[in-house]
Amino acid sequence: MPLSTQSQTDDAQYILVASLDNARNISNILKAITFKDHAIFSATPNGLKVTVEDSKCLQANAFIQADIFQEFTIKEDSVGFQVNLTVLLDCLTIFGGSTVPGVNTALRMCYMGYGYPLTLFLEEGGVVTVCKINTQEPEEPIDFDFCSSNVTNKVILQSESLKEAFSELDMTSEVLQITMSPNQPYFRLSTFGNSGNAHYDYPKDSDMMELFQCTKTQINRLTELYSQNTWTSSSPNV
Incomplete structure (x- = not known):
């Protein structure tokens, strides 16, 4: 996968790097919880949690375990940010979602930290596209403490x-x-x-x-x- 050849020097600037051979795997998960425009991303060494809320009374969560990714590197105990989920899904399907067997869109998702955009490197058929999505400070999600x-x-x-x-x-x-x-x-x-x-x-x-x-x-x-x-x-x- 060409994206895996990105230099380690480039990786050093990121506090979060997550790679998948098939971007459709994560886009299908995110579509299942897309009922509002924005989502809170919370990453820990265990994986990536995506939270969508509406009016502080409805919450949907998707958790993608670290083992699902071909590469999952996090340099802090936790990393959090908020992005426009609709824009993110548009970027993930920028190649149109190929249905040709064996042809997938590879994804490398990188984040440098507070104030920086979420950077997506997408590759299909040798063509690489880079998308940068502005991030926001994440709001504190509701804690549904179900005993x-x-x-x-x-x-x-x-x-x-x-x-x-x-x-x-x-x-x-x-x-x-x-x-x-x-x-x-x-x-x-x-x-x-x-x-x-x-x-x-x-x-x-x-x-x-x-x-x-x-x-x-x-x-x-x-x-x-x-x-x-x-x-x-x-x-x-x-």
């Missing part, structure tokens, strides 16, 4: 299966109701649209369930104010 002892219900589902489930929902409904219960229906998605009420039930032992821990019935509703990330919930006694 494990206070967790009533916990469900982990396969993302692809959940995406398919959401695609079947009635989009005319102003409310998406999520029910979790230790008894049937176990996990239920409900909509209340123009064509009537609809319930989609998923057994706790279905293929889409990675983990199902439920001690009592809980109902959460995502209302028509979902654009403002407003949730209402209730936990009826059972």
Whole structure:
């Protein structure tokens, strides 16, 4: 990979260097959490964490372990900065995302420190493009301190299966109701649209369930104010 031939002298000026043979791997991860323009990047020797927040009430995190990168060098205990996520994704796909087998866009991401831009070296087919994205001082993200002892219900589902489930929902409904219960229906998605009420039930032992821990019935509703990330919930006694 030509990018790997960048001199060690050049690397000496950076406090963070991360390289990938295929930029699509990181762009796909970032697309999954892109619901706001800006993201907070926090790097430690363990890897890179990307946080996106909205109105201090909704947070999405993606963590890319250091082992995922072909090279991951950090010269401080932690490095943090904020960038425009939309601009970053545009840069990562600057070559258009080749679909030719064996042809990938290599990425080398470098950061010199506070006040400096995030520099991207992208190479495909022997052509190298350099992008520099202005960085900002990162805001302090919300600390969602969920104590494990206070967790009533916990469900982990396969993302692809959940995406398919959401695609079947009635989009005319102003409310998406999520029910979790230790008894049937176990996990239920409900909509209340123009064509009537609809319930989609998923057994706790279905293929889409990675983990199902439920001690009592809980109902959460995502209302028509979902654009403002407003949730209402209730936990009826059972």
